[in-house]
Amino acid sequence: MNILQVKNLKTYFGQTRAVDDVSLAIEKSRSFGLVGESGSGKTITALSILRLIPEGGVIAGGEIIFSPAHETRNGAGGMDLLKKDEKYLRAIRGSKISIVFQDPSAALDPVFTVGYQVVEAILAHQAIGRKTAEELALEFLRKVHIPEPKKVFYDYPHQLSGGTKQRIGIAMALVNSPELIILDEPTTALDVTIQAQILDLLDEVIEKEKMSTLFISHDFGIIARMCDFIGVMRKGRMVECGTKEKILNEPKEKYTISLLESVKALT
Amino acid sequence: MSIVRCNNLRKYFPVIRGLLREERRPVKAVDGVTFSIEKGETFGLVGESASGKTTLGKIILGIIKPDSGELELATDKFQAIFQDPANSLDPKMRVREIVAEGLRVCRSNNSRAGLNLPYIDSEVERTLDLVKLPKNAADKYPHQFSGGEKQRIAIARAIITKPEFIVCDEPVSSLDVTVQLQILKLLKYIQKDFGITYLFISHDLRVIKFMCNRVAVMKQGKIVEEGKTESVYSNPSASYTKLLLSSILDAYPPIR
Numbered sequence: 325m326n327i328l329q330v331k332n333l334k335t336y337f338g339q340t341r342a343v344d345d346v347s348l349a350i351e352k353s354r355s356f357g358l359v360g361e362s363g364s365g366k367t368i369t370a371l372s373i374l375r376l377i378p379e380g381g382v383i384a385g386g387e388i389i390f391s392p393a394h395e396t397r398n399g400a401g402g403m404d405l406l407k408k409d410e411k412y413l414r415a416i417r418g419s420k421i422s423i424v425f426q427d428p429s430a431a432l433d434p435v436f437t438v439g440y441q442v443v444e445a446i447l448a449h450q451a452i453g454r455k456t457a458e459e460l461a462l463e464f465l466r467k468v469h470i471p472e473p474k475k476v477f478y479d480y481p482h483q484l485s486g487g488t489k490q491r492i493g494i495a496m497a498l499v500n501s502p503e504l505i506i507l508d509e510p511t512t513a514l515d516v517t518i519q520a521q522i523l524d525l526l527d528e529v530i531e532k533e534k535m536s537t538l539f540i541s542h543d544f545g546i547i548a549r550m551c552d553f554i555g556v557m558r559k560g561r562m563v564e565c566g567t568k569e570k571i572l573n574e575p576k577e578k579y580t581i582s583l584l585e586s587v588k589a590l591t
Numbered sequence: 592m593s594i595v596r597c598n599n600l601r602k603y604f605p606v607i608r609g610l611l612r613e614e615r616r617p618v619k620a621v622d623g624v625t626f627s628i629e630k631g632e633t634f635g636l637v638g639e640s641a642s643g644k645t646t647l648g649k650i651i652l653g654i655i656k657p658d659s660g661e662l663e664l665a666t667d668k669f670q671a672i673f674q675d676p677a678n679s680l681d682p683k684m685r686v687r688e689i690v691a692e693g694l695r696v697c698r699s700n701n702s703r704a705g706l707n708l709p710y711i712d713s714e715v716e717r718t719l720d721l722v723k724l725p726k727n728a729a730d731k732y733p734h735q736f737s738g739g740e741k742q743r744i745a746i747a748r749a750i751i752t753k754p755e756f757i758v759c760d761e762p763v764s765s766l767d768v769t770v771q772l773q774i775l776k777l778l779k780y781i782q783k784d785f786g787i788t789y790l791f792i793s794h795d796l797r798v799i800k801f802m803c804n805r806v807a808v809m810k811q812g813k814i815v816e817e818g819k820t821e822s823v824y825s826n827p828s829a830s831y832t833k834l835l836l837s838s839i840l841d842a843y844p845p846i847r
Contacts, residue, residue, distance in 0.1 A: 361767035515639035515794070516838040523840075542767065545840030572842060584842065586769045590797040591841050 326391060327352045327504050327536040328373065328421075329402070333386035335365075335372045342368040342381065344560035350504065350553075355530065355537040357551030357568075359544055361583075365560040366540045370506050373538070374421060375405065375413050392420050392503045419449040422497035426509040428489035432481040438465075438492055439477035442499060449500045464495040468525060487518035491525065498529060505530075506538045511546065523549065544587045548572060556580045593665060594756050594788045595628040595651060600660035602646055620646040621657065622812030628756075630665075633782065633789040635803030635820065637796060637835070643812040644792045648758045651790065666756055670749035674761035676741035680733040686744055687729040690715045693752040718751045722777060739770035743777070750781055760792045775801055796839050800824060808832045 328350045335343035343365045350356040358366045371377045373388055383406060391402030405413070417423075425431040433441060442461040443454065450457070465473035468491040481489055490510060497505055507526065511519040523546065530537055539550050547554055547568075554571040556563045556579065564577040575581050601624075603617040620643045628634040636644045649655040651662065652671055670693070673679040680689055691711050719728055722743040733741055742762060749757055759778065763771040775798065782789060791802050799806055800820060807817040808829065816829040827833045 361769065516796070517639065517834055520838040520840075543840065544768075544842040548842040549840050583769060586772045587842050589772055590768065590775075590801050591839075591843070 325352050326350060326389075326402075328391070328538070329387075329389040330369070330373065331387040331389065333369065333372055333388065334384040335368050335377060335381055336384045337381045341560045343372060345386075346557070346560070346562045348555050348562065348565060350536055350538055352536050353534040354553065355539055355551040356553045356555065357539045357541065357547035358555050358557060359541060359547045359583075360557035360563075361542060363559070364557040366542075366557055367508055368560075369557070370423065370508050370538060370540055373405065373506065374417055374423060375410075376417070390416075390421070390504075415449070418445060418497075418502075419500040420502055421504045421506065422500065422502040423506040423508060424490070424493045424497045424510045427513050428486060428493045429481065429513075431493050432489060434481055437478050437480055438484070442477075442492065442496055445496045446499050460499065461495075464499050465492070467498070467529070468492070468495045470495075485518075486514050487521060490514065490522055494522075494525065494529070498533070501533070502535075504536045504538065506540070508540045509542070512541070512543075519546075526550065544584065545591075556583065592630045593627040593663075594630045595665070595790070596661075596663040597627065597651070598625050598661040600624045600647070600650060600657045600662060602650060602655060602657050619643075619812045621650065624660075624809075624812070624814055626807055626814060626817060628788060628790060629805075630755075630788055631782075631786055632805060633791050633803045635799040635806035636790065636792045636809060637794065637799045637806055638809035639794060639835075641811075642809040644794075644809055645760055647809070648760050648790060648792050652758050664756070666754075668752065668754045669756040669758070670752060670754040671758045671760065672742070672745050672749050672762045674764050676738065676745045676765075677733070679745055680741060680748075682733055684732075685729070686719070686724075686731055686733070687712075687715055689733070689744060690718060690729075690747045690751055693748055714751055715747075718747045721750070721781070722747045737770075738766050739774060742766065742774050746774075746777065746781070750785065750787075753785065754787060756788045756790070758790045758792070761794065762791075763798060764793065764795065771798065778802070796824075796835060808835065 326349045330346060330348045333343050333346045346369055348356060358369065360366050368377060372383055388405040389402040390405050395403060439461055443457045446457040446460055462473055462477060465476060470476050470488060470491050511522050514522060539547065541547050552568055554568050555565040558579050564571060564575065564580045571580065575584060600621050602621040603619050605617050606615040608615050624647060636647065638644050646655060650657050694711055694714060715729055716726060724740065724743050733744065763774050766774060781787060793799050803820050806820045806823050807814045808831065810831050816823060816827065816832045823832060824836065827836055
């Protein structure tokens with residue numbers, strides 16, 4: 325079963341077709357990797373799903389069918405997120421579908437403590453008291469293996485390292501038990517050794533929670549490690565799409581082959 | 592023959608904080624580094640952010656003065672290629688002026704060939720051709736080029752002075768992987784043609800492996816391991832090198 329299905333998505337910025345007729349399907353509890361070079365439309369695809377595209381961009385067509393458990397329990401099919409209003413999307417963002425961004429320093433607000441921001445994310449979507457929310461926040465800081473979570477709770481983002489900040493970004497994406505988590509280059513801003521730690525953490529939480537993920541990266545190595553399915557994008561188009569084994573071992577499209585050859589030459 | 596020889600180089604940056612401008616514990620950017628680079632080789636400097644790679648590169652280029660230690664350069668014809676070509680190229684200058692500037696500034700070249708315009712023009716065109724940029728590129732501005740093309744311009748600017756030694760500081764880190772490969776191949780080709788020696792700084796172990804015959808691994812201002820690239824990669828001795836190498840992610844992990 326698919327948790328999310330993107331059909332013929334078109335997102336345009338004026339004349340620029342940032343996403344040009346892209347289709348993909350994310351199976352429940354599986355990981356779909358979007359790989360491509362800069363400007364290929366990976367991030368805009370992700371932002372289109374959440375309807376968070378930057379100013380100037382318009383979704384010109386397509387469907388984004390989301391099938392969360394609570395909506396499909398009674399045999400009902402998924403719903404088209406593009407047909408929902410802003411109020412509904414606000415309720416979905418950060419709860420049913422959450423996102424982890426590339427740069428954790430930009431994703432966290434510098435003037436609030438870490439604990440305050442995690443609690444805020446909880447209170448925005450869950451009807452619980454502040455005390456309970458604080459305990460929940462602490463629990464998630466522990467879950468993402470933050471050393472001294474009680475201290476970090478009262479720290480400001482600038483007091484923390486990049487790796488720790490990204491752990492908090494991941495904790496915030498998990499606190500509302502989402503059904504789909506979008507990871508947009510979550511380790512690109514980090515050193516390789518820290519990257520390895522964060523990927524281990526993601527492995528662990530994705531496995532444990534049976535999370536469905538959309539993983540975006542320019543790095544084939546990361547995508548190969550983290551994902552079951554791979555979609556290769558270029559210039560707004562989906563060049564090729566299939567299981568990891570198929571894309572890595574029997575790529576069909578010229579572009580995928582040339583991309584993989586560059587990767588191989590540098591290993 | 593060594594083209595660069597460093598002995599116990601040290602550079603600390605003072606950290607001044609607070610209202611009273613108190614001096615705190617300094618940042619030990621380069622902390623007692625000794626190595627030499629042989630003529631014709633590509634010496635790699637690899638490490639994570641803030642390990643001191645760039646500071647060391649700048650010391651060798653003479654941009655930063657070390658606090659102590661000795662530095663010997665066997666040539667005065669050296670150049671640099673930096674990470675972000677969008678920043679290292681002046682947006683208000685045409686490519687022709689950017690590439691020619693080195694020729695105008697470098698005394699040793701001027702005295703030999705004189706400073707006549709046709710000579711400079713022909714040199715610029717020849718160099719742009721070498722880095723595989725079209726002839727009409729000379730009259731354009733940097734913003735009209737892609738990231739990879741901009742880096743080609745930076746390479747042209749460096750090699751037009753016929754340097755013997757180039758410090759390449761993360762020259763492909765801001766580029767896509769297919770473009771990375773093109774630029775790395777270009778750098779190799781130029782090296783073969785001109786016998787240039789490279790100091791190649793990168794955080795990317797894969798790029799270092801592709802480019803360098805010898806490598807030094809830096810951590811917190813110190814070199815933790817140095818040796819032939821092959822032996823460092825296949826048989827690392829420092830625990831930090833092992834950690835770094837185990838963090839590489841291959842699209843095709845070796846079958847065990």
